Amino acid sequence: MTVPNPIALPIPQTIHAKDDILVGFDENAVLAKKLQEDLPEEVRPLNSAEEANLLKTLSSNFGFEVTTVIEGIKLNRNFGIIGGEQHLYRYPRDNLYAHAENTVDWAKYGSAGIAPGLGAWGYFSPSKQEFTDIDKMREKYYLAIQTFLAPGFAENVAKYRDFFKYRKMLVINPKTGQAVVAVVGDAGPAEWTGKHLGGSPEVMDILGLAGGPRKGPVLYFFIDDPDDKIPLGPVKVRSES
Amino acid sequence: MKQFYAHLIEIESIVVELDKMNLSDAQKLHLTSLIDSSLHHTILDAVLSQLEDSDKKVFLNHLREDDHGKIWQLLNEKIDNIEDKIKKTADNLIKEMHKDMKKAKEK
Numbered sequence: 326m327t328v329p330n331p332i333a334l335p336i337p338q339t340i341h342a343k344d345d346i347l348v349g350f351d352e353n354a355v356l357a358k359k360l361q362e363d364l365p366e367e368v369r370p371l372n373s374a375e376e377a378n379l380l381k382t383l384s385s386n387f388g389f390e391v392t393t394v395i396e397g398i399k400l401n402r403n404f405g406i407i408g409g410e411q412h413l414y415r416y417p418r419d420n421l422y423a424h425a426e427n428t429v430d431w432a433k434y435g436s437a438g439i440a441p442g443l444g445a446w447g448y449f450s451p452s453k454q455e456f457t458d459i460d461k462m463r464e465k466y467y468l469a470i471q472t473f474l475a476p477g478f479a480e481n482v483a484k485y486r487d488f489f490k491y492r493k494m495l496v497i498n499p500k501t502g503q504a505v506v507a508v509v510g511d512a513g514p515a516e517w518t519g520k521h522l523g524g525s526p527e528v529m530d531i532l533g534l535a536g537g538p539r540k541g542p543v544l545y546f547f548i549d550d551p552d553d554k555i556p557l558g559p560v561k562v563r564s565e566s
Numbered sequence: 567m568k569q570f571y572a573h574l575i576e577i578e579s580i581v582v583e584l585d586k587m588n589l590s591d592a593q594k595l596h597l598t599s600l601i602d603s604s605l606h607h608t609i610l611d612a613v614l615s616q617l618e619d620s621d622k623k624v625f626l627n628h629l630r631e632d633d634h635g636k637i638w639q640l641l642n643e644k645i646d647n648i649e650d651k652i653k654k655t656a657d658n659l660i661k662e663m664h665k666d667m668k669k670a671k672e673k
Binding site: 422423427 | 567568569572577578580581582584591594595597598599601602605
C-alpha cells in the first residue's frame with residue numbers, strides 16, 4: 326500500500342537475474358555505482374561523449390531505448406538538480422484529498438500540497454467524468470521540465486509545446502540507482518531557482534529525494550516509446566544486459 | 567498500490583478528518599497504515615465469506631497476481647451483487663472509523 330503501483334498501468338520492470346546468486350540483489354545499486362564512476366562530480370550539462378556512454382548504459386540496463394534527441398528536439402541538459410513540486414489540479418474542482426488512492430497516499434504525499442495554478446498544458450482532463458486512469462497516472466508521475474530552454478524553443482513554440490506535452494522520460498538518481506518513468510506535465514522551474522527540473526511528490530519519493538531539502542542531482546532522458554508500451558512508475562534494472 | 571475495490575470505496579471523508587487532527591508525519595503514516603489495512607482485511611473477509619473453498623484459492627491467486635480483471639470476473643460469476651456488498655462493508659467500517667476519530671478528538 327505504500328508504493329505507488331496501480332494496476333493495469335504501471336507494473337514495474339522486474340529484476341531478471343541470470344545467476345541465482347543475484348536473485349534479490351538490488352541491481353539498481355550496481356547501476357548507481359557505474360553511474361557514479363561515469364558522471365562528473367559537478368552537476369553540469371554533459372558532453373556528447375558522456376551522453377553517448379550513458380545512453381548505452383541506461384538503454385541496456387532498463388531494456389528500452391533512452392535518448393537525448395527525438396524529432397530533432399533536445400533539452401538544454403540531461404544532468405541537473407530536481408526539486409520537489411506540488412500536486413497539480415487534474416480536472417475542474419479537483420482537490421488535494423481526491424489525489425489519494427488510499428489513506429497512506431495522503432500521509433505520504435498530501436503535505437506537498439497542490440499548486441494554485443494549472444500545469445503548462447492545463448487540466449489533465451476537461452472534467453471529472455472524463456478523467457481516466459491514464460490522466461491519473463500522468464499527474465501522479467509528472468515532471469516539470471525547462472522546455473523553454475530547449476534549443477530552438479523560441480522559434481518553434483507551438484511545435485515544441487505539442488512535442489513536450491506528456492513526453493515520456495526516464496529519471497534516475499545516480500547516487501542510488503532509483504529510477505522512474507514519468508511524463509512532462511508542466512514547464513519549469515525558473516532558471517533563478519537553481520533547479521533544472523521538478524518532480525511530482527510521487528516521483529520524488531521513488532527517486533529517494535522526498536525527504537529533507539526535496540532536491541538532488543538526477544539524470545533525465547527521453548524514452549523512445551512510439552507505441553506507448555513503457556508503463557509509468559518505478560522501474561528496475563534488468564540484469565540480462 | 568491500487569486495490570481491486572478502490573473504485574467502490576470513498577476515503578476522501580476519512581482523509582479530510584485526519585487532516586484536521588494534529589498528527590506528526592510518523593503518526594500520520596502509522597495511523598493511515600492501520601486504516602488501509604483494516605479496510606483491506608475487512609473487505610477481503612467479506613469477499614472470502616461468500617466464496618466456496620475452491621473459489622477462495624482461485625481468488626487469492628488472482629489477488630496475489632494483482633489481476634483485477636480476473637478477480638472481478640470471478641466475483642461477478644460467484645457472488646450476487648458483490649460490488650454492493652463490498653461498498654456496504656466499506657461504508658460501515660468508514661462510519662465506525664469516523665466515530666473513533668470523533669472520540670479521539672474529544673479526548
